[in-house]
Amino acid sequence: MSDSSAHNRDSASPLQSRSPTPSPQDTLTLRALVSTKDAGVIIGKAGKNVAELREQTGVKAGVSKVIQGVHERVLTVTGPVESVAKAYTLIISQLVASNPSSPITASPSSSHTTVRLLISHNLMGTIIGRSGLKIKAIQDGSGARMVASKEMLPQSTERIVDVQGSPEAIGLAIEEIGKCLLEDWERGMGTVLYRPGTSEERTGTRRSTNGLSSSSYGGSRRSNGDNVRRATSPSSQQASVAAQPAANMRTQNISIPSDMVGCIIGRSGTKITEIRRLSGSRISIAKAPHDETGERMFTIVGTPEANEKALFLLYNQLESEKERRVGREAQQQQEMQD
Structure with a gap:
């Protein structure tokens, strides 16, 4: 594993691709959570491994910086779908081979492992498909197993999708997942990206540079916003948004x-x-569905920070309502059985 200075040098440097940049419509950015130890393997001594990965696949690849006390980092790979899938296959093979506890027999490809992809909450339906048909097809076609988390990660609108199997199976699954994400890329706009942080940052006890507590868009999934009211007054928040150019x-x-x-x-x-009021963003709601899915469009206008808070609060409200409905259905079923 490389030392932390090598990690920081690599993550701070621009991510350069050796191949011509593809058009935006064909470019996929896929993020995954990795341990600090695995990040060291991915980067390699003085950035050797990640440089070779870029050379072999033509992707842009990098790992987020080390945060003291945090044991997770974010791997980001950008490029054409096939190249991104190939890069992840190579990365996973490298991680399996570097782990002495892995049950490797004839070759790394015979070993099963897991990659934790970060997927926008708004794009989960695209991957799962109606009645779960899409995710089943991806699993059947690749031989990998996929498990999607139900909760969004703290202070973000991303969820984890665990993809389990051999490096080759995971690579095949990632290629199909990438195609789904590109086909429905508009749904992913406005995603609040997950940033690993310390428990202090997540609970909001640490003050950010703008004077707002981190809990203003974090904390409990069922938060009613009281923590935000303690952090800043509505008048001061609206005034700061109005003052933005x-x-x-x-x-x-x-x-x-x-x-x-x-x-x-x-x-x-x-x-x-x-x-x-809590976010400071202007939010308008379409009066009618915008397509055959029956979904209605919410338009959010504000500063990047205000929009991030608005998105988080909106998704929190959605998750709370889903949980309430699931609980109500379970209660009704129980009453029918009684």
Whole structure:
């Protein structure tokens, strides 16, 4: 494993591809969570391994910087789908071969392992498919097993998809996953990326540079926003957003299932008003579904920071409603059995 200085040198340097840059429509960026130990193997001494990976596949690849007290880092690979899949296959093979505890027999390809992909919550339906048909087809075609987490990661709108199998099987699955993500790339716009942090940062006890507690868009999935009110007053937050130059404003669109829109708006608009107030973003809701899926478009306008808070609050509200409905259905089934 390389030392931490080598890690930092590599992660801080620009990620360069040896091949011509493909068009944006054909370019996939796929992130995965890796341990600090595995990150060292991926980078290699003085960045040797990651440089060879870029040379062999033509992708851009890098690992996030080391954070003291945090044992996870984010691997990011960008390039054409086939190249990204090949890069992940090589990375996984390298990790399996470097781990003496792996049950390697004839070759690394015979060993099974797991890669933890970071996928936008909004794109999970694209990968799973109607009635789970898509994820089943990917598993059957690749020989890999896929398990999607139910919860979004702290302070983000990303979820983990564990892909389990041999390096080759995982590579095949990643190629199919990548194709799904590119086909429906618009749904991934506005994703709040997961950034590994210490427990102190996640619980909001640490103050950020803008004076807001980290808990203003983190904390409990069922948070009602009280922690935000303690962190900053509505008037000061709105004033800071209003003071932002127009060039710093961003517009983001997300699709919400029609049957979930009511829970986000709330009675007499109370919940959406609260989300607007807490985030400082302007949020408008389409009156009708925008396509055959029956989903309605939410348009969020504000600074990048305000939009990030708005997205997190919106997704939290969605998750809370889903949990409530699941609990209600379970209770109804129990009553029917009784």
